[in-house]
Amino acid sequence: MATVKFDEATRIYPGSDEPAVNKLNIDVADGEFLVLVGPSGCGKSTSLRMLAGLEEVNAGKIWIGDRDVTDLSPKDRDVAMVFQNYALYPHMSVADNMGFALKIAGVDKSEIRKRVEEAANILDLTEYLERKPKALSGGQRQRVAMGRAIVRSPQVFLMDEPLSNLDAKLRVQTRTQIASLQRRLGVTTVYVTHDQVEAMTMGDRIALLKDGLLQQCATPREMYDRPANLFVAGFIGSPAMNLVAVPAGPDGAKFGTHNVPLPREHAGSGGSHVVVGVRPEDVEVTTNPDGLELTVDVIEELGADAYVYGTPADANIVLEGGDDNLAKPFIARVDGRNVPKKGSNIFVYPKGEHLHVFDRETGLRL
Amino acid sequence: MALELTAARHDPALLDLPWRTPLEEWPEEILAALPRGISRHVVRFVRLSGGVLAVKEIKDDIARREYDMLRNLARLHLPAVEAFAVVSGRVDKDGEPLDACLVTRHLQFSLPYRALYSQSLRKGTATRLIDALAVLLVRLHLTGFWWGDVSLSNTLFRRDAGAFSAYLVDAETGELRDRLSRGQREHDLEIARVNIAGELMDLDAGGLLQEERDPVEVSERILTRYHDLWGALTSEEVVDDSERWRVDDRIRRLNKLGFDVDELEITTDIDGTSIRLQPKVVDAGHHSRRLLRLTGLDVRENQARRLLNDLEVFSASTGRQGEDEEIVAHDWLANVYEPVVRGVPRALVAKLEPAEVFHEVLEHRWYLAERAQHDIPITEALEDYIENVLPSKPDERAVVGVDTEELPVLADEGRR
Numbered sequence: 001m002a003t004v005k006f007d008e009a010t011r012i013y014p015g016s017d018e019p020a021v022n023k024l025n026i027d028v029a030d031g032e033f034l035v036l037v038g039p040s041g042c043g044k045s046t047s048l049r050m051l052a053g054l055e056e057v058n059a060g061k062i063w064i065g066d067r068d069v070t071d072l073s074p075k076d077r078d079v080a081m082v083f084q085n086y087a088l089y090p091h092m093s094v095a096d097n098m099g100f101a102l103k104i105a106g107v108d109k110s111e112i113r114k115r116v117e118e119a120a121n122i123l124d125l126t127e128y129l130e131r132k133p134k135a136l137s138g139g140q141r142q143r144v145a146m147g148r149a150i151v152r153s154p155q156v157f158l159m160d161e162p163l164s165n166l167d168a169k170l171r172v173q174t175r176t177q178i179a180s181l182q183r184r185l186g187v188t189t190v191y192v193t194h195d196q197v198e199a200m201t202m203g204d205r206i207a208l209l210k211d212g213l214l215q216q217c218a219t220p221r222e223m224y225d226r227p228a229n230l231f232v233a234g235f236i237g238s239p240a241m242n243l244v245a246v247p248a249g250p251d252g253a254k255f256g257t258h259n260v261p262l263p264r265e266h267a268g269s270g271g272s273h274v275v276v277g278v279r280p281e282d283v284e285v286t287t288n289p290d291g292l293e294l295t296v297d298v299i300e301e302l303g304a305d306a307y308v309y310g311t312p313a314d315a316n317i318v319l320e321g322g323d324d325n326l327a328k329p330f331i332a333r334v335d336g337r338n339v340p341k342k343g344s345n346i347f348v349y350p351k352g353e354h355l356h357v358f359d360r361e362t363g364l365r366l
Numbered sequence: 367m368a369l370e371l372t373a374a375r376h377d378p379a380l381l382d383l384p385w386r387t388p389l390e391e392w393p394e395e396i397l398a399a400l401p402r403g404i405s406r407h408v409v410r411f412v413r414l415s416g417g418v419l420a421v422k423e424i425k426d427d428i429a430r431r432e433y434d435m436l437r438n439l440a441r442l443h444l445p446a447v448e449a450f451a452v453v454s455g456r457v458d459k460d461g462e463p464l465d466a467c468l469v470t471r472h473l474q475f476s477l478p479y480r481a482l483y484s485q486s487l488r489k490g491t492a493t494r495l496i497d498a499l500a501v502l503l504v505r506l507h508l509t510g511f512w513w514g515d516v517s518l519s520n521t522l523f524r525r526d527a528g529a530f531s532a533y534l535v536d537a538e539t540g541e542l543r544d545r546l547s548r549g550q551r552e553h554d555l556e557i558a559r560v561n562i563a564g565e566l567m568d569l570d571a572g573g574l575l576q577e578e579r580d581p582v583e584v585s586e587r588i589l590t591r592y593h594d595l596w597g598a599l600t601s602e603e604v605v606d607d608s609e610r611w612r613v614d615d616r617i618r619r620l621n622k623l624g625f626d627v628d629e630l631e632i633t634t635d636i637d638g639t640s641i642r643l644q645p646k647v648v649d650a651g652h653h654s655r656r657l658l659r660l661t662g663l664d665v666r667e668n669q670a671r672r673l674l675n676d677l678e679v680f681s682a683s684t685g686r687q688g689e690d691e692e693i694v695a696h697d698w699l700a701n702v703y704e705p706v707v708r709g710v711p712r713a714l715v716a717k718l719e720p721a722e723v724f725h726e727v728l729e730h731r732w733y734l735a736e737r738a739q740h741d742i743p744i745t746e747a748l749e750d751y752i753e754n755v756l757p758s759k760p761d762e763r764a765v766v767g768v769d770t771e772e773l774p775v776l777a778d779e780g781r782r
Contacts, residue, residue, distance in 0.1 A: 096571065103567075
């Protein structure tokens with residue numbers, strides 16, 4: 001087991017001016033589960049492949065433990081790409097299906113047996129070891145595939161969108177299995193996904209990338225509670241955070257009729273704007289004229305809760321993060337038994353402590 | 367939801383297939399009895415408009431990606447199965463959505479490695495399959511294609527004058543780049559080696575491997591064959607200025623391996639005493655292109671080599687070496703090749719492709735001649751071959767029924 005370090009690691013594809021990964025710095029602790037997440041083209045897969053040795057590093061270094069692996073070939077790095085190969089061999093026992101790669105690597109028989117038994121124990125496959133894969137359920141077959149990587153006992157597991165070709169139900173099942181398995185094994189793991197829900201539920205920490213640049217690397221809780229910039233605020237959380245550009249005055253930001261206090265150094269002198277971010281569950285909804293006035297467009301009932309989708313009554317107020325053709329609605333979570341009527345007007349303002357304020361120019365958290 | 371069809375050439379009959387039924391439950395009467403190999407997805411073969419199609423059920427985005435990738439490989443003239451269509455927007459009878467289907471055309475006279483192992487095999491089949499796969503992998507890598515799941519199962523093989531040539535079947539994990547790094551190539555090779563060893567061990571466990579050799583040892587051949595070929599095709603060579611004939615020599619060596627050199631980089635050092643040469647663009651199919659130009663026959667590389675050799679013999683034995691090549695080739699075609707190929711009775715044409723039959727007849731003639739200790743005319747060899755050899759061979763045009771194993775990974779408690 002080992003730490004992993006991206007040290008100013010940079011990848012520029014031939015023929016491109018912009019780096020695909022730009023001076024990436026991440027320290028992954030021994031035994032940690034780190035998720036690289038971001039929209040397509042952000043550089044997450046490239047980063048993982050640089051670590052695997054599949055992508056050249058043009059500048060900077062990559063370390064596994066105290067070894068500089070920047071120029072080592074993939075097979076000399078002691079990392080395992082998990083789920084690379086799902087194929088199960090029908091004539092071979094489950095034990096042989098798990099251990100055959102060790103045989104190729106020249107590991108002796110008793111050692112193979114020992115490692116296969118350990119892995120089977122962790123994966124709850126002990127009683128199936130002598131059976132053929134046909135006798136297993138779908139989920140058990142998946143675990144055999146995991147077992148194949150485990151028996152190699154690498155220093156680092158690498159997973160590149162391992163769930164992307166599974167159906168929704170199996171995706172959730174496998175997600176839970178991978179996360180709990182990783183915790184039991186304690187093997188340092190770097191996992192790539194484009195799905196923020198996957199990232200939030202699986203990672204000890206999340207590294208969010210955009211355009212090759214690391215936006216923030218933190219625990220899921222911190223990413224959620226203290227997003228470092230507007231991009232992180234909009235990416236993490238579902239439904240996404242409401243981001244509203246409002247004027248900043250000497251005593252705070254004007255959120256409709258509601259005054260949002262700002263730290264003194266950020267209070268504006270009129271004319272300047274800040275972006276106020278508030279998550280759907282941190283919204284106070286009232287019929288009193290206090291806050292930002294919304295017209296209710298859609299109610300999404302979820303049972304205990306409901307989501308209210310509204311449009312600001314003042315057409316000058318536009319939410320950040322919408323695309324060109326479609327204005328982004330303001331979303332508020334309300335008690336499912338106390339839901340405003342569609343078409344009615346309501347007022348919303350942020351609940352005290354769960355407020356996020358960003359510089360409109362730089363996008364940085366204030 | 368409406369059924370959505372993306373296809374290069376539209377075949378209305380495609381719409382008649384039961385798209386509202388999960389692929390696993392398609393009625394037997396529309397299925398062609400073809401081996402399915404091992405697959406993590408459900409795959410079926412159907413007969414349609416006189417041909418055979420392979421249908422694979424996968425997620426929409428992956429189906430589209432693989433369809434585009436196969437089309438790109440075809441554009442680059444790389445040996446791969448032909449993408450036929452993507453069918454998406456499927457729903458079952460209860461209106462529940464079904465996964466999309468990628469449809470590819472079955473490659474005529476191709477054989478999955480498992481089907482080969484269900485026949486009684488010539489010695490060394492495993493190594494010949496691996497040799498063919500090494501050539502395929504080198505060609506893909508030269509073009510910048512990273513496969514990601516190299517295996518015998520993801521490859522189809524066609525007979526090629528006693529050897530095999532290999533075709534890519536599954537491009538699901540593949541990526542096209544401008545150029546591959548050494549790490550990417552080595553990674554593909556490592557995947558290949560592990561998969562081949564696993565596949566051979568599986569055959570061994572199933573009692574299908576008739577050879578005594580250790581699967582691990584056999585699998586290592588992919589590494590040496592790949593590296594040898596890669597080196598021959600791409601390595602830089604420094605020769606003395608006085609040995610300029612070595613430039614020609616290098617080109618000839620590559621031709622022998624079946625490659626044409628489209629671009630050769632030649633640089634001299636400052637004092638002009640030595641020359642560096644390195645092939646920059648090479649193109650497979652040296653012999654088959656030459657044969658195509660001379661005779662119009664479109665066959666595989668080793669078959670072409672074999673046919674060209676026979677043409678050479680014809681030219682020498684008729685004393686026409688000085689004549690225009692194309693005229694001699696035309697006569698050889700009319701007087702030697704075509705009579706053999708046309709001599710195969712209709713009932714036997716699904717056994718082997720014409721060029722492979724010709725190769726076998728030549729082999730058979732040699733065998734008869736050795737036994738008789740004198741030359742045998744080709745017509746006589748053909749008669750004996752048709753009577754005693756060809757009928758016992760299996761039909762390979764659309765290869766049929768070996769044991770099929772399918773181990774798709776699905777959620778527990780039934781699916782969806």
